[in-house]
Amino acid sequence: EPEVTQTPSHQVTQMGQEVILRCVPISNHLYFYWYRQILGQKVEFLVSFYNNEISEKSEIFDDQFSVERPDGSNFTLKIRSTKLEDSAMYFCASGGQGSNEQFFGPGTRLTVL
């Protein structure tokens, strides 16, 4: 069964450093998303991406965040200058045309020290 994959599974970084989280969505999906979950809290929407542009972003997704689809398979989330409060689990998700269902990757645990 096709699945979303994410790398790395765990990223530790120093405050102020840039990080890039990588995702490979399900191959025939056209809609891509990033969500995050701070430990003990609910899953929160960050951004949606379709047709090579951002469709919608939340208040969390400020100027420090950016997304890119650099080639036909990868989808990345960049945080330019990490803060302590960026520590969370980051989930990538993808969805196909004609369906509202979204399928999540295993997540990247980001720890900012």
Add this chain to the structure above:
Amino acid sequence: RKEVEQDPGPFNVPEGATVAFNCTYSNSASQSFFWYRQDCRKEPKLLMSVYSSGNEDGRFTAQLNRASQYISLLIRDSKLSDSATYLCVVLGGSARQLTFGSGTQLTVLP
């Protein structure tokens, strides 16, 4: 009012029991509704979509009441492997943005 509100739980039930979870949502323009399950420190996994007429998938039954903005999930004959956090999830009006509830923790006891 929270956008998606769920029973806080936790629910501890014996194997074989029937358990029901409830959820309410605040955005009347919401288009689609889902139940996901999440195991500890893992990703949310889609359990089932919820349709207006109600739908069943094996031991799981989901109901939607648009007038009351209420969603439910019933699990029959619960198994140890059903132990997880159940997330009520709503798709927003204009975008394909999922809004998650805080989840209800279920533990099925032997």
